[in-house]
Amino acid sequence: xxxxxxxxxxxxxxxxxxxxxxxxxxxxxxxxxxxxxxxxxxxxxxxxxxxxxxxxxxxxxxxxxxxxxxxxxxxxxxxxxxxxxxxxxxxxxxxxxxxxxxxxxxxxxxxxxxxxxxxxxxxxxxxxxxxxxxxxxxxxxxxxxxxxxxxxxxxxxxxxxxxxxxxxxxxxxxxxxxxxxxxxxxxxxxxxxxxxxxxxxxxxxxxxxxxxxxxxxxxxxxxxxxxxxxxxxxxxxx
Amino acid sequence: xxxxxxxxxxxxxxxxxxxxxxxxxxxxxxxxxxxxxxxxxxxxxxxxxxxxx
Numbered sequence: 401x402x403x404x405x406x407x408x409x410x411x412x413x414x415x416x417x418x419x420x421x422x423x424x425x426x427x428x429x430x431x432x433x434x435x436x437x438x439x440x441x442x443x444x445x446x447x448x449x450x451x452x453x454x455x456x457x458x459x460x461x462x463x464x465x466x467x468x469x470x471x472x473x474x475x476x477x478x479x480x481x482x483x484x485x486x487x488x489x490x491x492x493x494x495x496x497x498x499x500x501x502x503x504x505x506x507x508x509x510x511x512x513x514x515x516x517x518x519x520x521x522x523x524x525x526x527x528x529x530x531x532x533x534x535x536x537x538x539x540x541x542x543x544x545x546x547x548x549x550x551x552x553x554x555x556x557x558x559x560x561x562x563x564x565x566x567x568x569x570x571x572x573x574x575x576x577x578x579x580x581x582x583x584x585x586x587x588x589x590x591x592x593x594x595x596x597x598x599x600x601x602x603x604x605x606x607x608x609x610x611x612x613x614x615x616x617x618x619x620x621x622x623x624x625x626x627x628x629x630x631x632x633x634x635x636x637x638x
Numbered sequence: 639x640x641x642x643x644x645x646x647x648x649x650x651x652x653x654x655x656x657x658x659x660x661x662x663x664x665x666x667x668x669x670x671x672x673x674x675x676x677x678x679x680x681x682x683x684x685x686x687x688x689x690x691x
Binding site: 420427431435436440445446447449450453454457492493496497499500503504507508510511609613616617619620621623624627632633635636 | 641644645646647650651653654655657658661662664665666668669670672673675676677679680681683684
């Protein structure tokens with residue numbers, strides 16, 4: 401089996417469920433590690449434990465958007481139908497986790513900054529990301545013709561990618577309330593292993609969860625798009 | 639039960655974890671329902687096409 405065959409096989413059912421279960425294990429360990437094993441922070445006490453749901457969902461919001469924009473660009477440039485289908489499948493996943501990142505951040509901010517919301521560079525750019533997802537989904541559902549919806553929404557997704565580095569670097573470019581990165585940096589992470597390991601487990605777990613969700617949604621999307629293909633009968637009755 | 643008190647931050651920590659869990663579950667349910675629905679629809683279309691020919 402060549403690498404290409406192996407890689408393509410990852411997208412088919414048994415592997416999708418493997419991604420799902422592996423992600424469940426990693427997230428379960430991350431939650432246990434984050435709530436029980438990690439010691440309270442010396443400044444923030446137990447409130448810092450919100451990081452174990454806030455950082456992974458914020459990571460998802462950016463990673464899913466990047467995936468969506470790359471898929472949309474591939475669909476636009478090479479006119480690959482399945483790339484458009486993948487981009488369309490990303491949006492609802494990304495939007496929901498962006499909302500979670502905003503709400504968990506707001507709950508954290510209330511005690512640490514004294515406010516649920518501030519028009520701060522990081523917070524505002526993340527809110528714009530949510531609007532980009534919603535705009536993308538709205539634009540798609542407003543168009544009846546699938547090909548036009550694919551192309552128009554792909555342009556929006558590709559243009560919106562400028563927001564991703566803005567979100568990531570907002571905390572270093574401007575005076576943000578939000579703390580600077582402590583894991584996603586080139587130098588050694590600045591948090592101890594007992595706090596870091598559950599966080600890394602969560603990040604990997606959420607990434608695999610995205611892979612599993614995307615592949616399930618993509619199967620649904622392909623079944624709708626290839627409605628007249630001759631292989632549909634085989635796909636439904638293996 | 640000191641664990642549940644979260645050092646006085648219970649009102650912030652638990653809703654954050656609760657919301658995350660709810661959204662994960664919803665995402666799984668939505669994705670599975672979407673696949674089930676499109677399979678059902680594709681099957682129905684196959685039956686219709688079979689009747690016509």
